[in-house]
Amino acid sequence: MQKKLDRFKQLIIEITDLGRAEALLGWDQQVYMPRGGAEDRGNVLETVAGLSHKMFTSKEMGDLLTELLPYADTLEPDSDDACLIKRSAHNYEKSTKVPTEWVAEYARITTLSQVAWEEAKTEDKFEIFRPHLERVIDLRKAYADFFKPYDHIYDPLLDDFEPGMKTSEVQSIFDALRPKQVELLKEIAAKPVIDDSFLHIPYDEQGQWDFGVDVITRFGYDWNRGRQDKAMHPFTTSFGIDDVRITTRFDPERAASALFSTMHEAGHAMYEQGVAKSLRRYPLADGASMAVHESRSRMWENMVGRSKPFWQFFYPMLVKQFPQQLANISQEQFYRGINKVEPSLIRVEADEATYNLHIMLRLELEIALLEGSLQVGDLPQVWNQKMGEYLGVVPPSDREGVLQDVHWSGGMMGYFPTYALGNLVSAQLWEKIRQDIPNLDGQISRGKFDELLAWLRTNIHQHGAKFKPQDLVKRVTGSTIQADSYMRYLRGKYSEIYNL
């Protein structure tokens, strides 16, 4: 059996390494590739992804997993080997159930669909995108059907991002959350509007860059095993646990955007930088799921980065960096400004109190589209109606409504809920951390994050993708994903800010 295990690991290592080459090809494409290189790059990416898929879905891999899966049950369940075998078997089953023809068709359709979406968004004409989205939905329905029987057609899609999680779980979590979020928002809306105009004046780019770098260096982002570059969209990517990179972008008139985005990406990156060295060459050197990953970034961005103790330490430094902009703004004014709640049309610009509502709306629509209870042609109207219902604002155009996100054009259904789940997990972990580190606020107000990071390394980071998200969250907090912690967090924070 040792021989089979060695051979299995050898194959997994090769596939993981190909994935890392692919990640670098993708990073470079978004960061440094000259425009003309697109065709060559597309070809190379297709080849590398194809080879890696072929290796993973090979008969040899299937035979090895068939023999190794019962063996894994004889191992210590938390051992690296047991986790690696089980997760690989799960992924193998998913990969092999999907026919190659579907994969090719999906790649073709989503490529066209993304072009159509861009045009539709630019022209503000949903009709351009409609027929493409219909085809994407059909393909996604067919995808789900490869995994029949399922409890819900959305389950196989969700599982791609949250291994083991069921649609019914997400729905019951969100059902508990929605009315409370809507209620909180109504209470806030009744209060005077916060003035954050000082955030919407020019801040020079180098100053933004330097301040952000200083912050995440103090967080514990390891520059010897990472770097930051500029890109159109901020993201984190890794080419191994010792090379985890982030990107950022700057808008001179929205300084807060780059700063919080830098903290956000550093949160993702510190997660992967903290994976145990024993997992170095395996796919387990990753986050447990999208939601757990998002909880890592959201925690640093919001619980830490938008907190009072944080700015107690950093605000004097920020004022020193930007005296013209902030000399007359008090720390309290600044704190209130970066925490201003304002129902808005665009998800990526939403504040902590409204963000999840954008997500819940999307999840409901995705599910209705897949169930067939909603037709693509009716989507813009239902979108606008739900926006009014949940957020109290109605998009004046589809560009600012149903066409705003790239996800559906690329077939990424099942992804959206992970953003909101990430918020919930971040609050659950935060409650536990505050119990375990009683003087956390004091540490943060002195710019000290080492105990916090050490806690995260021990409880979350080191495990990489060994455990399923629900298992990991339960193991650490005693409960699976739930909405109460997040609502307690929001209530506590905004009661003080808005005097609710």
Place this chain on the structure above:
Amino acid sequence: MQKKLDRFKQLIIEITDLGRAEALLGWDQQVYMPRGGAEDRGNVLETVAGLSHKMFTSKEMGDLLTELLPYADTLEPDSDDACLIKRSAHNYEKSTKVPTEWVAEYARITTLSQVAWEEAKTEDKFEIFRPHLERVIDLRKAYADFFKPYDHIYDPLLDDFEPGMKTSEVQSIFDALRPKQVELLKEIAAKPVIDDSFLHIPYDEQGQWDFGVDVITRFGYDWNRGRQDKAMHPFTTSFGIDDVRITTRFDPERAASALFSTMHEAGHAMYEQGVAKSLRRYPLADGASMAVHESRSRMWENMVGRSKPFWQFFYPMLVKQFPQQLANISQEQFYRGINKVEPSLIRVEADEATYNLHIMLRLELEIALLEGSLQVGDLPQVWNQKMGEYLGVVPPSDREGVLQDVHWSGGMMGYFPTYALGNLVSAQLWEKIRQDIPNLDGQISRGKFDELLAWLRTNIHQHGAKFKPQDLVKRVTGSTIQADSYMRYLRGKYSEIYNL
């Protein structure tokens, strides 16, 4: 047969794409990778190289080539398909004759040997490097022996860089060249020394960068299909014909170094940017050989970049960029300064009149080591003796002598002669170009390079690696590689500068 050809091409495309991923991994390693990423990167590179080697040396590839080789003879000899099959068959034969054990041992030994060389160079102790070099030589002898029978033990090594070329050809070319180069150098040495002190004062980096960018943009380097970054060592790399990148480095007190290096690398890059689109996905999207590649870079750097007409156009611009440094230096003084001949100890700093002598010395020593007529222990002494003989200078230390180059520590024997051959080819092509474009000097003196680049595209670049180097040079110039053109070029240039 069409089916076999298609399958063969499919495999070659996949292998080529893996090679491009490998190239990007290498570029990033030298340009942007954080220090900590080295271990992960080494692993990924090993995997990708290993997969690509496995695919290329597979039985399927062998069977396909066996069937396709006779078929290639029925095709138009210059057709893409015929060239691709023949070159692949040649490489396949070379790859499969070398046992995997040798490849592994070679990788292991040269890794150790490079570490030892670095230490030996730092400490100026050849003895640290000696036992490692002995092992490298033994491995290289064994490598050559896999290709028995050969005319000369050096042939299989040379063939890795100059496909089809024989040691005896190189020796007879160099034998004709050596006395003439030595004689020219003696004549120059008898003349007054040129003052180039104005090149050895600080020039700011951004100014150097901007000027270099302007020059190569005018040459025709396509920034839409390339980019320049900083690296420890200047190099050119490509990830497809539409993404060919260069790097440069700056020494504030050796401004000429970065400038000519930028032109040099742009010469390499424009070669690969000019390969025919039909070769896009094949290994033929490369240079014909190292020598032909080097001829492309040397021509732009020397024949163009160190010429009088070039500076007629560019010198006023350079003075404008660096008024403090150059306001009191005439164009003639500058031209003489950048063409100063000075026998020196270090190859990479050598001028046009002495460079080839450094190479010939190295080739003779490589051959003697492989033939066994020279022992590694005697190498430093023989090195110093030959330096005195050819260049009239004797290294005061091994660091500035036999230990200066990285090549041997990495097992790169057979590579050095391509530098000198590149110089020779550049002059042969230059003579032909001057015949075909009679008013070339006039064009260059007006900053116009489009006709020159078009000529190169038509006659050299578009063919990529379709033809063997000697065949290509003969096809274009009517003669295989010879020394006379280069000597005519040197004589013409230096007679005027040194009043010989």
